[in-house]
Amino acid sequence: MTGMISQARPQRRDEPDPVRIGALAPLTRPGWAEAGRHLVAGLDLAARAVNDAGGIAGRPLELLVRDTAADPRRAAAAVEELAGLGVAALAGEYHSVVARAAAERAARLGVPFLCSSAVLDALTERPADGVARIAPAQSHGWRLYADHLLGAGHRRVAVATRPSAYWAAGTRILRDRLAPHGGTVTELDADALSPAAVCDALAGGGATALLLLVGHPEPAVPLVRSVRRDPRLTGTLVGAPAGQPEFAEWAALLGAAGAAVPFLRYLPERLPPLGARVGAALRDRLGEAPSFVAFEGYDTVAVLAEVLRTRGVDRARTAAAWADVAVDGTRGPIRFSRVPETGVWQWAWPPVQVVDRDPAEPGRFRVLHSG
Template sequence: MSTPPPPSGAERTDGAAVRIGALVPLSRPGWVEAGRHLLAGLELAVREVNDAGGIAGRPLELVVRDTAADPRRAAAAVDELAGLGVAALAGEYHSVVARAAAARADALGLPFLCSSAVLDALTERPTPWVARLAPAQSHGWRIYADFLLGGGHRRIAVAAESSVYWASGARILRDHVAPRGGTVAALDMGALTPGAVSDALVDRRATALLLLVGHPEPAVSIVEAVRRDQRLAGTMIGAPAGQPEFARWAASLGGAGAGIPFLRYLPERLGPLGARVGTALRERLAEAPSFVALEGYDTVAVLAEVLRSHGVDRARVAGSWPCVAVEGTRGPIRFSRTPGIGVWQWAWPPVQVVDRDPADPGRFRVLHAG
């Protein structure tokens, strides 16, 4: 077994593996399906890097830790991975968990390329150590708000659980639609049953209900309750956080889960790289890959290029973020400093609003692009 690189991240030339720490939700209450797709993308890219000769002749190794959507567990994993001598961190899907990991990585001086988490305030202060591939929540959710307004929705309700992420999303929506004559009413899912949501929608005369809640529950029960209520036959249900992206949504709800718009970070058409990777991921997952799987692949593609060009010293890896120019599965990836965001940001990945086609829930329809 290879001796791990020293914790300082100093250069090694003896052929030992170059390690990347991967943070992924693989058990409940984490969104396990998203974690599985993210890990598949990470692993596929590592395999391809090694098939192409690794990092200056050294194999690339992924050291995976399950965060289970627990910020404390993620922070402890960062400490452990730093001690194992990883050159950088990758991954994570849940925003609140990624924020804890980013804070710890910043404190330790450990580069972290966040794959999927979107919370704007990923760190409390600007840091040179963290970069992100996913678009900031404010960017994607404003595009979603434009979609709602374009569809004539001015009275919007959000069924929300208590979370920094959900509260941030509700605030972005409210701030964007209010100047355009819209309102956003919060329905506290800590106080309401899914059945009571229907009465609240009728009382508020809402034309759209957004699910700012976990999946499968209470999201599935809310959808079922609203779909059954004849008073709400014309009410649009939306899920900006992307719950309907994954197969389990369709399996849980069938046709009732169709026609629910969500955000997806894909271009209108994948280029040759994205198409090839998508085919390989489909074989690996035995189902259509989500954009989250492509985010995982792109994460390793970026880190591999950085490690080849700048070596495995952690400070040099972090110092390379502004120099990145990598062709990703969804377009050219470059990082910049974006106002209001304290990490190096890809500004911006492609953003779509899509839903599952009611006539064929296995097919996605693009409703809006930003």
């Protein structure tokens, strides 16, 4: 599925016009292509389920997928193109800064956009009635992650980070949550420091945890290897709140060294019946266990299909429908509301877990904290 760009399929004379949804996802580097593959798998599986159930008022639902490659300008251009192709709505995207560019352009063009996976709180500069989000806001999930750190006794935390609005926001959330409890957050520039230099800073700084606020696989994987091999850092927690260990590539590259790295995962401890059925179908399609990102993709199309069925294929009516959405998603009932600081309609909240890979069995996940 990597690199896939779906075009409008040829239409037979005897079939009704399709209802088209534009889908954005990172499918090539430097985007997180594995996340994009899972996202598109969920989007596509849901679209097939909609069509198996009769489509949108008898019209087939069709996805037009565009690869953003983690490039905000490319995403904005894709939104322009898809709007010109007449899509009823936009869906998807994983990277926060890319989703923000897409959301801003969609709002200006009047195209409804349901964001699947990006979590940056301020998804738009100003409140945008036509934009909604399935994923939780970053501040919600990362505060829960900070609570897990505090509960585990970590008050001196270091973050290896790179310049980005997303990583900067994460650092600020962690610092604000830890500070009232006497906690501190020290920033280490992952662009300026080699993995060995990061280890030196950790050894001399007294932090008990290092959080990876960086991309995957570079430089996250070399950082983990260096910390795990350094005898001075035995017992230092390595964490990755953004979810890097969720995907199979992490385990394949790091093996046992990638275990016991807590991260945020947007799944309940037990999936409802719909989620279990969708999870099995996604596993067959992906050839591996589906990530939470795949479930986010499925829920996105399920919500949009319900809105299009009940409100009709009209952009303005779709954009005005978020407050009335009531859909049973793969991870629980989905409703939208206005949440301060986000500027968009928000599912508040999807289930959130802090999990890690079990050192005794790295293919198995352990739930460490829920909220």
